[in-house]
Amino acid sequence: MRRHNSALVLDAIAAGPGSSRAAVAARTGLTKATVSSLVDRMIGAGLVVEGEAQARPGPGRRGTALHLSPSGPHGLGVEIGVDYIATCLVDLTGRVRKRWLRPSDNRASSPGRVLAKVATAVRTAVREEVPIGGLGVAVPGLVESASGTLRVAPNLGWREVDVRGELDRRIGLDVPVLVGNEANLAALAELWHGDGAADFVHVSGEIGIGAGIVVDAQLFEGVSGFGGEIGHLPVDPRGPRCPCGSRGCLERLAGQDEMVRAAGVSGPEELLTRLAAGDRTALMAVRSAAKWLGVALSAAVNLLDLPTVVLGGTYARLEPWLREPLEAELANRVMSAEWAPVRVVASSLGAEAAVRGAAGGAVRAILADPDPYVASVLA
Amino acid sequence: MRRHNSALVLDAIAAGPGSSRAAVAARTGLTKATVSSLVDRMIGAGLVVEGEAQARPGPGRRGTALHLSPSGPHGLGVEIGVDYIATCLVDLTGRVRKRWLRPSDNRASSPGRVLAKVATAVRTAVREEVPIGGLGVAVPGLVESASGTLRVAPNLGWREVDVRGELDRRIGLDVPVLVGNEANLAALAELWHGDGAADFVHVSGEIGIGAGIVVDAQLFEGVSGFGGEIGHLPVDPRGPRCPCGSRGCLERLAGQDEMVRAAGVSGPEELLTRLAAGDRTALMAVRSAAKWLGVALSAAVNLLDLPTVVLGGTYARLEPWLREPLEAELANRVMSAEWAPVRVVASSLGAEAAVRGAAGGAVRAILADPDPYVASVLA
DNA sequence: TGAGATAAGTTTAGGCATCAAACTTATTGG
DNA sequence: CCAATAAGTTTGATGCCTAAACTTATCTCA
Structure with a gap:
């Protein structure tokens, strides 16, 4: 009961920052x-703070x-990319406190070393x-989120890595560890x-190429993630x-490597200049x-009836050149297009979305169900 | 609180019929x-009955x-087909009490007449x-389920029909009316x-051709149904x-009419004999x-990672002839197929699935949240 | 400047659902 | 026929919520 209502109240505060108790x-x-009484508890636990009294009309x-x-619990996000490790620290409101980025050729290293x-x-x-308050890890592969195990990451060459277990062991931090697919977490950050x-x-x-599907403000993970x-x-x-093993996969035809190859350039940076x-x-x-x-995308949009496509990662920066042909293709293939055209937008977070999602996911767990955290702090 | 727990308890009884209070x-x-105390309330409201005392080992x-x-509340399901109206009455356990089927050329009639x-x-x-306890209506078209409005039914030639409102007006029955897409309700019946x-x-x-997608025992309705x-x-x-208005739609290429036309027969019955x-x-x-x-289907299966395809409606009876070429096509196009092949099965309910789903949906609403019903009966 | 109106936030008393634990009832087996 | 065991009920306590009265803070108008 209290658990449910705590979440309700905190959600109202998050949705409308600066609301008064009466407004909530x-x-x-x-x-x-x-x-x-609930707010006082959460103030006591350091989740909520009081601000200035607001002006009112009458x-x-x-x-x-x-x-x-x-200054409440922060989310710590880590992204294991193919050639870098990114870290960021965000507070409850989602603001980034600090971030790090260090190059690291993870393809050439064993999971243990990485x-x-x-x-x-x-x-x-x-x-x-x-x-x-929590640690989130984004990995470019298939994750079983319940156990925090990475099943397979083709671009890293990893299989069956118990990411949560390994990290629990290596860091003495006693916080929940969320492990998620990089594309899914990026989609959540965008949400x-x-x-x-x-x-x-x-x-x-x-x-x-990864996709994260969000339906009704919820990540759609599918049957087996x-x-x-x-x-x-x-x-x-x-x-x-x-x-x-298959033929004509999207990744092979529209991935960064293929664009770079077809354009005859050295990498994404040169591609952009050209x-x-x-x-x-x-x-x-x-x-x-x-x-x-x-x-x-038209298959996805048709089937799930999604009104919007968000271009993230490298695609975000390529948006000026991608948008028009992509929209044309979608208009052609999406059945409900002439009635309600599919919107194509560039992600506001770009390549940073995945870390932000990982960090955000870690704190969101507290926001979505604050009572256990509150109880543990007050105990 | 009680509301939640009532649902929990009733669900346990439905899942394990014959359980004792202690087992629940x-x-x-x-x-x-x-x-x-919860069970006694539900017995009082006529949702639950006590049976024989069970034997025990020690x-x-x-x-x-x-x-x-x-003898608790029954669900009444009605299906508005293109050329028939089907009705059925099911009890809380899902058993069919009685059913009716009357031919009716609904294509030729106005919504009001139908x-x-x-x-x-x-x-x-x-x-x-x-x-x-509830009325469920299955219609072959796009439904906004919240309002019970049929947006468009191409095969009936209907647009913007307030099915729930009309029925509320025409029948003096004071029960909730569920309006749903025929394919979605059929999928639920199958579930x-x-x-x-x-x-x-x-x-x-x-x-x-309609499809209902069930993920994690839940109907996936998509953004706008x-x-x-x-x-x-x-x-x-x-x-x-x-x-x-489009070209090469699935329905046009694999629908009943097209099969019948291509086979040069008079209808589905003759097709089966041939x-x-x-x-x-x-x-x-x-x-x-x-x-x-x-x-x-391979697009759907790829995107949602579904392990099973169920053939319903007319396809159920055609399963012996459909299965092999369909499985071959899926094996070819579904990416995870060689690792975990997609199962193709015939629906056990066939053409009756939609009415069953409509009737079931009406009672499921009570099972999923019994407390309001219990309260109204005991009041 | 002060009384009245208005709204935020707190206190208090009461209700209701849950739980733990004791108790009653039913059944088996020595 | 009595001990052991388990189902189901009763009882008293607890915790959270609500309604309503109350306190505090602010504005407005005379």
């Missing part, structure tokens, strides 16, 4: 008395503003002297920090062979990727 | 005292078996003298009465024009439909 009561349908006592505490680096990164962040859309596919093009794995949708049955300069080969390469992306 | 307590984690008092009451017939069907069922699979796509081929509308997935970009007789044209027609079906 009106919003949640609880009585002022109940809200008062007569009457002014309400005291309530906010999520910026996780040791992750542990070092975590220890560095812990030195910031802010309370850590929390984006333009407010609650239904979309978020495609992030890094070395691989495999949901939304769009990278290996076979878009061209007669296309080139893919390391996964595009800006109007280089014909580069433009063609991106246009072709957009077309294949459109084929795969 | 163990299963739900509530105390025996709490379970006793010493100790025997528990009294608890069952969902077969809904008048539905009202008559409802009145007939009410004469059975069993308590009606409740099928072989226990909790994740599948259910495709039903009637005049149109449009989810899983597979009938107009464009499977062949260069295919024939479809009344919907198939049984080994008629070459009929076999080819079905094989082609299976191929297109495979194209559309």
Whole structure:
């Protein structure tokens, strides 16, 4: 009962920062008395702080503003990329306190060695002297989220790695550890920090192509966490062979590597300069990727009836060149398109989305069900 | 609180019919005292009945078996087909008490005239003298389930029909009215009465092709209830024009009408006899439909990672001829297929699934949240 | 400047569902 | 027929919520 209502109240405060107790009561349908007692508990636990009394138009006592505490528990996010390890520390409101990025060729290292680096990164962040409420880890592969096990990460060459267990062992931190697929966490970050859309596919093009599907403000994980794995949708049955064993996979036709190869450049940075300069080969390469992306996305959009496509990762920066051909392809293939066209937008977080999602996920767990945390602090 | 626990307890009784109060307590984690009081309430409201005391292996008092009451509130389901109106009455356990089927060319009638017939069907069922706890209506079109409004039903030629409102007006029955898409309700029926699979796509081929997607024992409705509308997935970009305005829609290539046309027969019945007789044209027609079906289903299966495809409606009876080419197509196109092949099974309910789903949905609403019903009965 | 009006937030008394533990009832087996 | 065992009920305590009265703070108007 209290558990449920605590979540309700905290959610109201998060949704409307600066609300008074009375406003929260009106919003949640609880009585002022109940809200008062729950809020006091959460202030005691350091989740909520009181702010200035707000002005009001007419007569009457002014309400005291309530906010999520910026010095409350922080979420620590780590992203294990193919060639880097990114870390960031966010507070309850989602603001980034500090971030780190260190290059690391994880493809060439064993899981053990990489996780040791992750542990070092975590220890560095812990030195910031802010309370850590949870740890989130984003990995570019298939994750069984319940156990925190990485089943397979093709682009790292890893299989069956008990990420949660390993990290629990390597860092003495007694906090919940969330392990998630990089694309899924990026989609969640977009949900929390984006333009407010609650239904979309978020495609992030890094070395691989991942998609996170958000329906009704909830991540759609699919049956075995495999949901939304769009990278290996076979878009061209007669296309080139893919390391996964199939033919004409999206990733093979629209991934970063393929764009770079087709454009004849050294990497994504050069690709961007060439595009800006109007280089014909580069433009063609991106246009072709957009077309294949459109084929795969239209299947998702048709089936799940999603109104929005968010371009994340490398695709975010390529948006000016991707958008038009992608929208054309979608308009052609999506059945409800002429009635309600699919919106294509660039992610506001870009390549940073995954870490932000990992860090956010760690604190969101507290926000979604604060009572256990409150109880543990007050005990 | 009580509301939540009532649902918990009733769910335990439904899942394990014949359990004792003590067993339910163990299963739900509530105390025996709490379970006793909740069960007594539900017995009072006529949802639950006590059965014989069960034998037990050792010493100790025997528990009294608890069952969902077969004389409790019944669900009344009505299906508005293109050329028939089907009705059925089911009890809390899902057993069919009685069913009706009357031919009716609904394509040629106005919504008002058809809904008048539905009202008559409802009145007939009410004469059975069993308590009606809810009414479910299955329609072959796009439904906004919250309001009970039919947005559009291409195969009936209807648009914007307030089905719930109209029926509320025409029948004096004061019960909740559930309006749902025929394919979605059929999928739910399969979930409740099928072989226990909790994740599948259910495709039903009637005049149109509808799909219901069930993930984690929950119907996936999509953003605007449009989810899983597979009938107009464009499977062949260069295919024939479809009344919907697009080209090469699945429905146009694999629907009942197309199979019948391609086989050169008068209707589905004749198609079946010809198939049984080994008629070459009929076999080819079905094989082609299976191929297109495979194209559309593989997109769904890839994206949602579903392990099972259920053939419903007319397809259920065609399963012996559909299965092999369909499985071949899926094996080819589904990425995870060689690792975990997609199972193709025939629906156990066939053409009856939609009515069953409508009737079941009406009572499930009570099972899922019994307290309001209990309160209203005891008041 | 002060009384009246208005609204925020707190206190208090009461209700209701749950739980733990004691108790009653039913059954088996020596 | 009595000890052991388990189902189900009764009882008293606890915790959380609510309604309603109360206190505090602020504005407005005379």
